[in-house]
Amino acid sequence: MSVGFAFALTVLAGLATGLGSVLALFAKRTNTRMLSVALGFSAGVMIYVSLVEILQKSQEAFEGSLGLDAGGWAALASFLGGIALIAVIDRLVPTFENPHTVRRLEEMEESEVLRDITVDAGGGATVPLMPAAMAHEQDPRLLRMGLLSALAIGIHNFPEGLATFIAALEDPKLGVSIAVAIAIHNVPEGIAVAIPVYYATGSRRKAFIYSALSGLSEPVGALIGYLFLRSFFNDITFGIMFGIVAGIMVFISLDELLPTAREYGEHHLAVYGLIAGMAVMGVSLVIML
Template identity: 35%
Template sequence: MDSQVIVALALSLVGGLSTSLGALLVILSGAPSLKMLGLLQVILRCSNSLGFAAGLMLSISFFDLAHNAINSIGFLKGNLWFFAGIIFFAVVVTFIPEPQIAPASEGKRKKENGDEGGKDMMKKHRRQVFYSGIVTAIGISLHNLPEGMAVFLGSLKGLRVGLNLAFAIALHNIPEGVAVALPVYFATQSKWEAFKLATLSGFAEPLGVVVVAYLFPSSLNPEILEGLLGAVGGVMAFLTLHEMLPLAFDYAGQKQAVKAVFFGMAFMSASLYFLQISLPEDMSL
């Protein structure tokens, strides 16, 4: 059990610290300004990373986790666990605050209209943007906690499943790091504060590993494990369709996002195949 926890922690750190990579993209891009608030859109639009990551997550959810649960514990039980995961995360999402970042164009309009107290207005604007960064960090941390749990449960099943989950999570955590660091960097003018907050939001993932490692016994019933992995598939599917895919449509456009989704699904399907033939299905940690 100790080796499983260590490997799961290592895999979750890879995913969690990807938020730090997103923060580095921000702090290395130059001095923050109102114009810089458009950087997030530019990065996501150019890379299609959200659409690609959504394809990875959907492929894991349906072709790996839910599929294996249905094959192992039966169609009815597998689907019940899968939709239980969806319902669980749908309830969790209702308690996650939605960030409200004021667009750069709003600040430009106020400046053009000659509002008095320009410095005070800028200070107020920076406070609002900083608050949005804090709210975003809280929301992302709450998302990363169950993702860390998913990596641990996947690692219990085998290294193959844990690697797949860690890779997909790491990719979609990069734009999340940008989303946290950008408003904080603009508001505080501090590269360290932006990097620190983005990194801390990623550390919720290994925390999820620690929490779930002490919630479940070392001799977890195989049927329960398969059911929990099916529920993880439901969580991942809900997260993808409820949040990642709409954002991909907004930033990259519907056609480009759909292409990126299918490319991501194909890429993950290929990786599932190659990992399956290179690593034993029941490879223990």
């Protein structure tokens, strides 16, 4: 398959963060039940495609060079290596700036509400409960949170973009499946960037731009990987990359997406979303593969 097709898939997956910002910025209130289902759905898609398809591709690639037994062990090692890699990255990112922590518009609006509340100062005069000086002090903190979220998402998305690109070069149908899974996963990440930037700057345009840019680390990862690794593309390279991305996607689903889905909705809603995501990805794999 052409390099152009593989690169286009990676760009489309990365731009899903911009879609997340649009959903967040133009919704009057956050639909927590729908958010819970969507996060569960995203986790279901990622877990299913990782364990059923991507990890299998990793093992097949290794077996082509190392044999049956050694190939299985190598695929397992790459899978666990991907889990370890994303776990280390998550540990280095403070919880407040974690890109998978979706903050609702209402949470950011609390500071706006406090600015408008006044108390009686006597003699018919009133003073704001939160003085303007204090209110303005919050803006840099919110902007910092949004920018750090964008940076953290960029770090997370870099290897995902490379994996999508390599998968599309090796197997276009698998590349499409991975791109769809990552795109769905990127939507809540776009929300995580857009909301704090919007409340820090008051600009939907800036919030959208920062959110969209955070997802463009995926095609950047694909481009850098292609330029520096194309001479090393072989069964071992594909096996390592498939195993690593499978581990990354499973870890993110279990550590972040599912817990967040349960937090924002009923337990059963997250489970229903999870099952629906697995079913949709399973059907799509049967049809495409």
